[in-house]
């Protein structure tokens with residue numbers, strides 16, 4: 001294991017774990033010696049591809065890096081914010097960004113892939129006062145769904161003995177300038193409740209969302225020291241986290257939730273569910289240097305038949 005690669009073990013609160021060292025908390029979590037790995041996936045989120053800063057080459061490098069692993073991922077999970085921005089960007093420029101996304105995928109991707117929507121994939125919500133934008137058939141999530149080849153903004157699938165749920169984190173709101181709040185609308189929440197209820201209790205479940213349902217990094221994203229009160233804006237972490245974790249508490253087979261959005265890495269276990277925020281392929285939005293503590297990254301996730309996962313962050317290089 002090289003210095004750019006570290007493992008998160010179950011139960012670790014792993015901000016800053018380096019070079020494969022396992023913290024005492026992680027070591028205390030027993031690993032089932034009889035478990036069998038059933039799937040290896042790569043979680044690539046927040047690619048933010050655009051015309052600048054070598055992002056198309058960077059996206060290609062990340063995909064190549066994942067596919068060049070000797071023990072190669074069998075599934076790619078794209079975690080949203082595929083393009084740089086669509087919320088506040090004029091349509092021709094948005095279309096160009098999707099063209100780059102699709103061109104790089106066509107050239108590089110040789111692995112089956114699934115995707116979820118990110119806030120920056122939503123068209124026009126930040127320009128909603130422009131009547132022409134709002135009238136456009138592409139307004140909102142339609143364009144991204146089309147470009148990502150998705151029939152629905154939330155869906156589920158089964159693979160390798162696991163059940164995967166893909167959520168849409170963005171609920172429209174007038175209350176925030178960008179136009180979205182990190183929340184499951186009631187229709188989606190009801191769908192989620194029904195979907196979880198239909199999964200056999202012996203089948204482990206993985207939930208993929210763009211915005212973290214629960215995150216430690218969300219507390220560190222913004223500066224709080226002057227207010228004396230921790231404040232996590234409703235566009236950084238799900239404001240309905242309580243409702244969702246209460247639903248999960250009814251289903252002991254919900255094991256892991258994957259997210260991005262913050263461009264930060266954390267690993268939080270709460271009430272038996274592991275919440276992994278897995279950095280960003282674009283790191284500091286393709287600018288040089290780190291965002292907070294983190295370079296450009298994606299995750300390799302091993303799924304086991306006992307419902308456990310191993311999550312390895314890969315700080316890939318673009319050269």
Ligand SMILES: [Zn+2]
Nearest residue numbers: 081118119261
């Ligand atoms: Zn985002």
